[in-house]
Amino acid sequence: MAVSLRAIRNIRFSSFLYRALSSSLSSGADLKSSAFFGHNKSLPLRAEPKDRNVQWVFLGCPGVGKGTYASRLSNLLGVPHIATGDLVREELNSSGPLASQLEEVVNQGQLVSDEIIINLLSKRLEAGEAKGESGFILDGFPRTIRQAEILEGVTDIDLVVNLKLQEEALLAKCLGRRICSECGGNYNVASIDIKGENGKPGMYMAPLLPPPHCASKLIQRSDDTEEVVKERLRVYNEMSRPVEEFYRQRGKLLEFTLPGGIPESWPKLLQALNLEDPEVKQSAAA
Numbered sequence: 157m158a159v160s161l162r163a164i165r166n167i168r169f170s171s172f173l174y175r176a177l178s179s180s181l182s183s184g185a186d187l188k189s190s191a192f193f194g195h196n197k198s199l200p201l202r203a204e205p206k207d208r209n210v211q212w213v214f215l216g217c218p219g220v221g222k223g224t225y226a227s228r229l230s231n232l233l234g235v236p237h238i239a240t241g242d243l244v245r246e247e248l249n250s251s252g253p254l255a256s257q258l259e260e261v262v263n264q265g266q267l268v269s270d271e272i273i274i275n276l277l278s279k280r281l282e283a284g285e286a287k288g289e290s291g292f293i294l295d296g297f298p299r300t301i302r303q304a305e306i307l308e309g310v311t312d313i314d315l316v317v318n319l320k321l322q323e324e325a326l327l328a329k330c331l332g333r334r335i336c337s338e339c340g341g342n343y344n345v346a347s348i349d350i351k352g353e354n355g356k357p358g359m360y361m362a363p364l365l366p367p368p369h370c371a372s373k374l375i376q377r378s379d380d381t382e383e384v385v386k387e388r389l390r391v392y393n394e395m396s397r398p399v400e401e402f403y404r405q406r407g408k409l410l411e412f413t414l415p416g417g418i419p420e421s422w423p424k425l426l427q428a429l430n431l432e433d434p435e436v437k438q439s440a441a442a
């Protein structure tokens with residue numbers, strides 16, 4: 157499925173999604189009930205894609221690079237990158253009432269309840285709309301069939317990019333992940349070199365090292381330990397893998413296997429999406 161950059165330019169934003177999501181919670185509606193879906197279907201959420209900005213979803217295992225590529229596309233397309241993992245971390249670092257409960261769930265590698273996630277996402281969409289944001293690239297949502305059904309019940313997702321990476325690389329990438337505690341920049345100190353064997357291609361991913369001003373301020377996510385990452389991968393296979401099939405059946409899934417690190421993968425991803433990055437074009441021409 158290809159999406160042209162031209163087609164998504166100069167388009168009007170119409171997002172009532174956050175109201176639909178939050179109304180389901182404030183009214184105490186059963187998220188699974190037909191009343192919930194019936195109610196939301198009456199909202200003007202199903203604008204034609206040409207009349208609004210893109211609404212994309214990124215799926216993929218922990219460590220695959222959803223955040224990296226979703227954030228690059230968000231800059232390119234001018235739509236917000238909304239990562240529910242970031243929303244959860246913001247909440248658990250606050251002194252809000254949910255903080256300690258979330259910390260425990262996240263540090264065990266488990267999923268936060270659908271209600272809490274939808275509440276956090278609704279608030280984020282509402283704040284974005286107040287600032288005039290349009291469209292979105294969701295990263296880390298939906299992660300359960302129930303979340304996917306709720307999202308499908310309130311808006312039309314145009315495209316779901318399912319990022320894939322050789323399994324051997326996922327754990328190493330999570331363990332190598334570092335974040336600058338000052339600017340929030342994401343880096344990776346792992347150097348991944350997988351030898352090709354039995355017809356399987358090899359793969360090299362260079363580390364993504366921080367600039368000198370970030371180097372002394374690097375921190376690791378508390379859930380990026382070997383034990384917790386293995387549990388997150390297990391939970392992904394159990395709870396989130398079925399979401400891939402959910403979108404495959406609806407003809408929305410674009411499967412993309414990362415061929416290596418950012419320099420090899422970014423141009424190929426753009427090609428798969430039928431998009432052009434002026435910076436990639438310039439460096440190719442240089």
Ligand SMILES: Nc1ncnc2c1ncn2[C@@H]1O[C@H](COP(=O)(O)OP(=O)(O)O)[C@@H](O)[C@H]1O
Binds near residue numbers: 218240
């Ligand atoms: N959609 C969601 N549903 C439930 N829990 C979520 C969701 N998004 C994030 N979380 C919680 O936040 C944690 C971190 O999420 P994220 O940063 O997306 O990590 P990952 O690297 O595993 O993709 C998850 O392990 C989970 O506890």
